[in-house]
Amino acid sequence: MRSEEPRRGADHNVMREVNRSLVLALVKEGGPVSRASIARSTTLAKPTVSAIVDELIAEGLVREIGPGSTAVSGGRPPILLEFNARSQLVAGVHIGARRTTIAIGDAAGEEVARRELPTPRDDPGEALRLVATEVRAAIAAAGLETARLAAVGAVLPGLTDFHTGVCLLAPNLGWRDVPVRETLAAELDAPVYVHNAGQAAAVAENLEGAGDRAGDLALLYAGTGLSAGILSDGRVFHGVGGTAGEIGHNAVPGNDEPCNCGKVGCLETVASGPAIVRAVHRALAAGGTSSLAVQDSFDARDVTAAARAGDRLAAAAIADVGARLGLAASWLINAYNPALVVVGGGLAAIGDLLLDPLRAAVARHALAPALRGVEIRASVLGPDAEVRGAVLLALQHSETYYRVVFRA
Ligand SMILES: [Zn+2]
Known part of the structure; x- marks a missing residue:
């Protein structure tokens, strides 16, 4: 909408984003659903719903699963839609003092692969490259493609700066000022979000554990x-x-x-x-x-x-x-x-x-x-909290999925 003045354009984009997440949430939580039933539930115009659905199908987030049972009106049965959680992947990496855990999640947060290894004792750059290799191997072993990786959550046992993605100090690893985000992002070609173990555990307990x-x-x-x-x-x-x-x-x-x-x-x-x-x-x-x-x-x-x-x-x-x-x-x-x-x-x-x-x-x-x-x-969640938090934080930082997964 380049011809529109910025303010109007911003409003338009916000509305479009809101409508899009409404439709996506309905498909995810209410699915399988038809375009007509989405229009009824959201009170959006049918052409608006169709345009959004076409876009979601093109992105692979939603797929058609064929006709439902005969429509109430007696007409042609509607084509049903469902959320395609495998369309995008996230990786959660918890580098612990002794063990490193890698979990691959789909766009709904469900775990599709996991592997554990002793935390590499090499220099930090080498250790992170090894972790990235394991992430790629875990995705490949699940029969999926690294190209689908939408975000990576990296969790470390020490002082981290979320804004720069640097591990400032992790005495248990002997790390100081390690550019975790930069290194992993270069290896995995996806945005990387760096948190400490306490932050990750808080997110995991809130959504899946003691936090309700x-x-x-x-x-x-x-x-x-x-x-x-x-x-x-x-x-x-x-x-x-x-x-x-x-x-x-x-x-x-x-x-x-x-x-x-x-x-x-x-x-x-x-x-x-x-x-x-x-x-x-x-x-x-x-x-x-x-x-x-x-x-x-x-x-x-x-x-x-x-x-x-x-x-x-x-x-x-x-x-x-x-x-x-x-x-x-x-x-x-x-x-x-x-x-x-x-x-x-x-x-x-x-x-x-x-x-x-x-x-x-x-x-x-x-x-x-x-x-x-x-x-x-x-x-x-016990010792699972950190790696689950890494997966959930990766999802949380991909805004679209935040609305889908974290909507109450
Ligand atoms: Zn101190």
């Missing part, structure tokens, strides 16, 4: 480190530098533990998996007794097992970290007023030993009106 599509959700991602994924109306809140949610690096007064980020006294040094282990060591050094005292080395999982077997010192170390996480949750509740706080990351698996003291600390610290009605739940 609450939309306004805060996820506390507690594992080796601590971060938060903040969702507003289902979308990740990124901040101007893309680092929003890094609550683990808020300083706790009186804490002088050095942190991976280079600063001292960060919350994650006393509210994470390593913090549980340090709490046990401190209690043992202070003369406490525990079944863990005879072990040369132990991790948060061993401490959890000991606590479940009745080891009081182990249970107290977990409760201490739980209370610190509750403090973090109270900050999120006061700052963002979410409908729901989900506890995710590796520590979520500890369960009530961690969550009971966490909830008690929230009740102590959060502002009453902000806390009203807020539920605190553990992750439902």
